[in-house]
Amino acid sequence: MISVRNLTHRYGDAVAVDEVSLTVDDGSFVLLAGPNGSGKTTLVRQFNGLLSPDSGTVEVNGRPVEEDVVAARTAVGMVFQDPRDGFVASTVGADVAFGPENLGLDRAEITRRVESALAAVRMADRADDRIEALSGGERERVAIAGALAMEPDHLVLDEPFTGLDWPARTAVLDRLEHLRDSGTGIVVVTHDLRDVSALADRTVVMSEGCVELDSPAPSPARLRELGVRPPDSGRGC
Numbered sequence: 001m002i003s004v005r006n007l008t009h010r011y012g013d014a015v016a017v018d019e020v021s022l023t024v025d026d027g028s029f030v031l032l033a034g035p036n037g038s039g040k041t042t043l044v045r046q047f048n049g050l051l052s053p054d055s056g057t058v059e060v061n062g063r064p065v066e067e068d069v070v071a072a073r074t075a076v077g078m079v080f081q082d083p084r085d086g087f088v089a090s091t092v093g094a095d096v097a098f099g100p101e102n103l104g105l106d107r108a109e110i111t112r113r114v115e116s117a118l119a120a121v122r123m124a125d126r127a128d129d130r131i132e133a134l135s136g137g138e139r140e141r142v143a144i145a146g147a148l149a150m151e152p153d154h155l156v157l158d159e160p161f162t163g164l165d166w167p168a169r170t171a172v173l174d175r176l177e178h179l180r181d182s183g184t185g186i187v188v189v190t191h192d193l194r195d196v197s198a199l200a201d202r203t204v205v206m207s208e209g210c211v212e213l214d215s216p217a218p219s220p221a222r223l224r225e226l227g228v229r230p231p232d233s234g235r236g237c
């Protein structure tokens, strides 16, 4: 479980996250939405110690993140949009294998994880491709595969679908659903609730650094009020 209590984060004098409390249970799927600048990324970056709160606490599996950042980073996998600088190897397979290798797993387990993660992002036949030759969406898929291969207790994806084509998006959503069903806590930060909301146990909406809504089935009217496009609002063009 990820447990956030009264968390405040400031950049200089500006309050980006304001006294937020939130829990993400094992095996739950939380959508985190809200307008630009509402504090979503600042909040989720605290889940594995990428940012530290000015006040308040974050615990992962009952342990404060600041006590053991390595444990928090193993327990909470994160994928951010536009992962251009996040690659450590020159080929797809080597990059996805890097994390599991650092966990000290045996070769057969590493191979299993890499193959399974690449299949989940529809890149099973691309292990030998050079990352520098991939498109933006393909790089995003490799970043997602890298997080999946770690098999973390929780997975946080910040705008993961922006560059993904429909088959890749569907495949990733299928994997997320399967992971959720097998006990992984999932947080998806998104502006686009359309096909993700069917999987979500809760939708949390932030506004100006605060949690304004936390509901299993938010009404379209309330979502619109908070600046979030409801999932059933049609194509809008």
Ligand SMILES: Nc1ncnc2c1ncn2[C@@H]1O[C@H](COP(=O)(O)OP(=O)(O)OP(=O)(O)O)[C@@H](O)[C@H]1O
Pocket: 011, 015, 016, 034, 035, 036, 037, 038, 039, 040, 041, 042, 043
């Ligand atoms: N590194 C930074 N330095 C100063 N201010 C920052 C920094 N990062 C974010 N902010 C500010 O903090 C607030 C929250 O930003 P954050 O990125 O968490 O919002 P968000 O909800 O994830 O936005 P978006 O939907 O646009 O990604 C914004 O006002 C933003 O300008």
